[in-house]
Amino acid sequence: MKVLIIHAHPEPQSFSSALKTLAVDTFTEDGHEVQVSDLYAMGFNPVASTADFGERANPDYCVYALEQRHGVKTGTMSADIQLELEKLVQCDLLILNFPLFWCSTPAIMKGWIDRVFVSGAVYGGTRFYDRGGLKGKRALVSVTLGGQPHMFGKQGIHGPFESMLRHLLQGTLAYAGLEVLEPFIAWHVPYIQHEARVEILDKWRDRIRSLEGEIPLSFPSLDDFDERLYPLESTVRQTTE
């Protein structure tokens, strides 16, 4: 299996970095091939802009997704995007490893998505959700945060964690065709001691070793919608009954 880990944390000694390192070691030990894009270490540029295109489809007005499609066809996207896109297209499992910043990824990782999830390669036209460009690959979000599980329960103050991450799990990863596994969540990290951290690392190692048999989360299928994306009769009936 080819594993691509996208890692983003401003502190190289962070617990998030420890999760990344453990993942690299465990996958490697088990005979998998691992690549890491450590976005802070790379100084990755997260700003989607006209500078991303060596040649423009329309030099007078930039529709970013249309320029991406042109860039894919002509091979003229900037080198850093091209490189990350190649890693992405080649991988079997994509891991996004980050600390929760404002209930989402740090901006540097959002920018990796904005720039590397390229229209024409990753999605576009009718290629999304279960027909997305990354179909056949799996995705796993591993995240560290200060909060505790009861704050993200059904009765929790923030509501369910997966619902807070819906823009990422559904709107991004599942939309691009990836099979999205249940997130790995390291709770309360800044407030816990060494032993509790070791326990999380042990769980993470176990989780990595049991990924193969996991059933991914459930997301919409284009089969349930017509061409204009109105729900098909049968779908409406099922969900309202």
Add this chain to the structure above:
Amino acid sequence: MKVLIIHAHPEPQSFSSALKTLAVDTFTEDGHEVQVSDLYAMGFNPVASTADFGERANPDYCVYALEQRHGVKTGTMSADIQLELEKLVQCDLLILNFPLFWCSTPAIMKGWIDRVFVSGAVYGGTRFYDRGGLKGKRALVSVTLGGQPHMFGKQGIHGPFESMLRHLLQGTLAYAGLEVLEPFIAWHVPYIQHEARVEILDKWRDRIRSLEGEIPLSFPSLDDFDERLYPLESTVRQTTE
């Protein structure tokens, strides 16, 4: 009223930019004071990093939020953050104006949030949700996208729009204490013609002129939770009944 518009679009001639310009003109005409942070034009740096702090609370290990608190106390945060934070603290209404990138803000705007929503000023300790640092101010998200309303309906393929933006509306803006108004959504923008665009602009102008009387969206109140953020008995009873 003091209005702060944070705008982020890679194309200065975009419809999103037209929304921004119309907002500036309308608020100004009506006697309000408007400031705009046009993040692309400013070349705003969206990457939260150790470089944000002129003086470190802990030079050996960066916990970003702790360094922010130290930076606020000592006035040693980098100048670009300081400037944006002053604008934010002084405004009565914050508008985030952007094109939807992967069901969220473009990375450059996510980075504005990561760096400018400073712990110690905007939130921290027990200052969040209805006790957040930005209490008394209002926030409005105005967003352009390619999708259509039926795709974001209850039966829609992506689910309700506000639920897709929950990380921003609840997890960020409401968390910081802002009263969050219903988002202004410009649907299907890349696919519509001049007349339909003018119609949206007219609606936007009307919306801006009727903001005063609006009832904000509803979000959690700390009054319904105990000190450890477990829901109080009465809250549980209400929601399960």
